[in-house]
Amino acid sequence: MWDFKYLQSAEKYNEAEMKTRDRILEMTLKLFNEEGVAKVSTNRIADELGMSPGNLYYHFKSKEHLVEWLLRRLESDLTPFMQSGDTLVALDDMWLSLHLSFEVIEKYRFIYTDVDFLLHEFPRCGERIRNMTLSAVETARTVCSNLARSGVLKAEGAEIDDLAFQIVFTSTCWSTFSRLLSQQDASAPGYAAYHVLTLLSPYLVEDQRHYMNYLRGKYLK
Amino acid sequence: MWDFKYLQSAEKYNEAEMKTRDRILEMTLKLFNEEGVAKVSTNRIADELGMSPGNLYYHFKSKEHLVEWLLRRLESDLTPFMQSGDTLVALDDMWLSLHLSFEVIEKYRFIYTDVDFLLHEFPRCGERIRNMTLSAVETARTVCSNLARSGVLKAEGAEIDDLAFQIVFTSTCWSTFSRLLSQQDASAPGYAAYHVLTLLSPYLVEDQRHYMNYLRGKYLK
DNA sequence: GTCTATATGCGGATAGAC
DNA sequence: GTCTATCCGCATATAGAC
Known part of the structure; x- marks a missing residue:
């Protein structure tokens, strides 16, 4: 019973996380394409998403990781x-x-x-x-x-x-x-x-x- | 007579200035080629020349001007x-x-x-x-x-x-x-x-x- | 012309509360 | 997960003494 609940909540947890991760990656891709990697800061990306820099860094621990995941x-x-x-x-x-x-x-x-x-x-x-x-x-x-x-x-x-x-x-x-x-x-x-x-x-x-x-x-x- | 002297000193002035300007441009070109415009700071260029940042900015009033002169x-x-x-x-x-x-x-x-x-x-x-x-x-x-x-x-x-x-x-x-x-x-x-x-x-x-x-x-x- | 010192702002990244 | 607050360093550029 709580097994099920646990699975559900784990699923929800992942879904929510993936959603935010994806939103970040999509915005990053858009901005990198439009203005270049050097000019677009991580703060800027967070800003455009109406999100805090801290939150962005919770999902991707560095700018390099953003590039790496887009590359993947x-x-x-x-x-x-x-x-x-x-x-x-x-x-x-x-x-x-x-x-x-x-x-x-x-x-x-x-x-x-x-x-x-x-x-x-x-x-x-x-x-x-x-x-x-x-x-x-x-x-x-x-x-x-x-x-x-x-x-x-x-x-x-x-x-x-x-x-x-x-x-x-x-x-x-x-x-x-x-x-x-x-x-x-x-x-x-x-x-x-x-x-x-x-x-x-x-x-x-x-x-x-x-x-x-x-x-x-x-x-x- | 001081006409001559004036010319001489003006020439010297220009020679010295051109020399420093050229040294700056050459070092800038070298570093831009090796490491990219985004990564190379004006302070770094001055450093490599054993020169103060202030002096570099006396000769070129911005980073853009360095690029512009190399482009010329x-x-x-x-x-x-x-x-x-x-x-x-x-x-x-x-x-x-x-x-x-x-x-x-x-x-x-x-x-x-x-x-x-x-x-x-x-x-x-x-x-x-x-x-x-x-x-x-x-x-x-x-x-x-x-x-x-x-x-x-x-x-x-x-x-x-x-x-x-x-x-x-x-x-x-x-x-x-x-x-x-x-x-x-x-x-x-x-x-x-x-x-x-x-x-x-x-x-x-x-x-x-x-x-x-x-x-x-x-x-x- | 050249230096030292400094203003000012933004960059990446982290700590800790909620 | 998300936010606020903040550290630290470096970037561009300037002021003013020598």
Whole structure:
């Protein structure tokens, strides 16, 4: 009987805690994306939530932990794409996968626009970002190899390596560059996909290139 | 007679002042590059120079002014390359121009690695960086057009625009990405040139592509 | 030009009451 | 879980003596 009550109250306890934790993480993500990690203080985050700084620190014991948990979320949101390397054999599959992963990246864009700050300020987070990026290169290489094997892509050896590298480079740095070029930047994820497809374009076999130009065109309304 | 003396002393005054100003700017550049604008305080810069904070503020009345003067230097170091668009008709010329401008960019890399912070913290500087980048795109477009006209490059219209855009994107963001991938990063400017040449590669006419692969190869010791 | 001393405020983070 | 109050340190920037 009180077992049940205990469980209930434990559940309630967790639910409430998770709710506050999530509210904090969501506000943190919003502010970090909008104003940058360096400029947004923990006090500021608490303020915007109508919450005391003490309470925020009850849930996350340092600013670094806020970054770390957001990074975990990014990692887990990207996992499906990182594991799909071998299932992508057609251009269509690859395009969809790219497009969806850019939406994830755009959601956590501060990780990329503030990467240099994170590298210096929170080395442990920097290490995670580095590892994530390195395995993204591996995934991209696998995808390109498979596209080449299935005859969609005409590239070999070093060309594939360079291509995979440039795809990840573009994915990683695009938000920084697009924010530099214009303050209002709603269309950023679409253009990232556009530019990655542009990188692939010259290596595609003729008929696939036409199809891809059709896909690319859709990003330029 | 005291006219002369007056001039002399005015000169001395300026020499001394310029020397201190330059020492400050050089140390600032070094520290900003190594640790980021957000992390390096004006007190820290003064400390490293064995100088008082008051003295530093006598020469530069705010942190923003330090950034602004370094930005001016970057702009003036890049000017020759920005104006050379129409004189580059061979691949060789373009390559050399690229290589040299990457050395300049690498020298002021903090401008690029901290661009998002600068955009938020010092909007006036952000505006300058944006304008600089936009005119770099214009220059790149001119260069690509000329290479196409002289038969080195096989590209037209939208392809040239995309290419120019990607060249500037790569130049701008390369240092951020290379720093993400490895802490020790001496070879960064070389690799930036390598990747820009890789972007051009598929659009070059046959014989030029072989020559360019030779150039690219030199970056991979 | 350069220094010492200092104003002023905000940053991250903690203690202890409720 | 949440709040109030607060510690401590460092940041930018200035005043005024030398």
